[in-house]
Amino acid sequence: MSPLDIQVLQDQKALGILTALLRKERIPHALLLTGVEGIGKRPAALLFAMACNCRRIADGEAAVSAGAGIEAVAGCSCRSCRKILSGSHPDIHRVAPSGRMIKIERVRELCHTLSMKPYEAGLRVVIMEEAQAMNPESSNALLKMLEEPPDRTVFILTAPTPDDLLPTIASRCQTIRFHPLPQARVAAMLQERYGISPEDADALAILATGSPGRIDTGRPAERQAWIRRRRWILGRLAEMLTRSGRDLPVSSLLAVAERLSRKKAAVDGMLDIIKTWLRDLVVCRHCPDQVYHQEALNEIQRISFTFTEKSLLSKIEAVDAAQRDLRSNANIRLTLEVMVLQLAKK
Template sequence: MRFSEIYGNDALKRRLVKMVDENRLSHAVLFVEQEGMGAVAFAIALSQYLNCKNRSDGDSCGQCSSCLRHQKLTYPDLHFSFPVNSSAKLSDQEKKRPVSGFFLREWNELLISNPYFGAQELNDALGIENKSGVISVNEAREISSTLSLQPYESDYKIMVIWQADKMNAEAANKLLKLLEEPPAGTLFLLVTQNVEKMLPTVLSRCQIIRLQPEDRGDMANLLEGRFGLDKETAMNVATLAGGSVGRAISEMESSGSDSQNMSLLQGLMDAALAKSLADVLDIADSLAALGKDRQRQWCVYAEGFIRKMFVSAKGLPQIAFADSEEKEYISMLVPRIKESFYDRSAAALDAAIRMIESNVSAKLVFADLGNRFYLYI
């Protein structure tokens, strides 16, 4: 991937290029982003630039043998590590100690098709279902043994660790030694969407690079070009996506495709409207029984749906991107809902996401959320 193929954060691209050109790249870089910003694409573009035989104009050439293999993610000195768990895709032996090396095909396919993917998309691709991915001490051992070998052809061995905040303490302690005294030529490119969960000891050893949310106008231009939206619609989608290209694209591509999310939300809204607290709590129980990443994904879906209701209520259904099933439901709901519901329920969903991230009991989180929907609607 060339820098020019990644959308946005142009100042950051120039900074990375300059660091390579002036030989000031630290041996451990931590990219801090919000989900959907595509920091992993920056990590790959950086590795490609570093190893390109024919750099020009602040970018890799895209044509030399190193660039071509970076594009297919087959460059032998570029390695990936990411949170995993056991999956039906693994053999019984592999299930006992899952590591990311068992999932490279799934990882590569996902990364090539959508470098803006989030945790749930990865979990789905790996088939780990309701379990959360973890970077375990077994994974840390794999990383250590990969980095102990000589590079094949690069001057560097590059280790991209996606969601480095998912390292458990044992893994972090093992990696800390490597971060402190890495074998010569090691380059760590860490990515996190939860920098507050990174251990301070790890953070202090990394050069921190923050991706910025996209400018609304720039993103609208991208959406116009890529999806053929008119100017006004593109601007509205850019606003709704809150500066994240990944979120805008998934909003456009998947609008309403997740029928389980839809049916749980519909159940909750219907029960709240019918003033049946028992039914509300039944749905809350179903939500609490999902895995943590699925719970988060449902909250994000519900926020998106409430935005669609809000823009429809404001008389702008053309920018709601609701599919026909959603549209019908929204037109039935909107006249029955209090004006204050949109803001209050969105805030409650934000709070639920934060509590899920902080490992508050899912039963409590969703009972509280259900109660709030019941009261606010």
């Protein structure tokens, strides 16, 4: 999926708001695009930057209309749009975390650049990705720029929610929220685009939880490996829960932890899959139609009622705890063993 390909799957309402701002030429100094990772905030920011500076629009050969929206520039190959897409436009500035932070040096450098006149742009655009990664120093430097916005410049920040930023920054931005897409829509797209079975498409869509950019569906071999790993872990999980507290030897539980730990890069994703299944065990009691794994609804209900809700919630917490520990570099094998033993507890 190319970055701009995803826009066909984005929250149309959010794109509609961006379109309306352009059409009414009421572009605020700062926008904040919020929503989960992979939902398409960055492609939307790029489209916006393209639409603001597109040569074909400037020459009257194309237009951002209510019907076509800002997606009208998605396939544009004018000089300006091409430069923006290749990252070589002198007036479109992209700032992203280096490591885990947006460092003050980068914000200062940006501040210096913006103090000069734009080179060629109709509107200079600063795209600050994952703005929540700014430390207090960087935040304050950005705040100064937002208080006295440079000429013909729009800041587009992206973050999961407005609460992830300093209130003084969030309040200076117009917030546009990107809502997750319905699972069925993501599944239908995956099936059509990659020619995979409805069952596999559903499985991938669950993983994406409304956010198509989150799944790397580019390489068929990887996709297949992921589907195999998913089947394996869900099989083991069902076995653990069905035989919970009885006749399941500890050695076989530890073997599951060992096998999980072998592919380190895939562990976090596997734990996410376990969590969606545990979530279903809780949700099926209250609203069965909201269960992600509809194909296994009977089995999910059968297993669910052999546990108390409290016990199910503590299992979800155990997986959360394992994910947290692994992200802070805890011993992988040991962490997974502890988690598996908790999952198998009655």
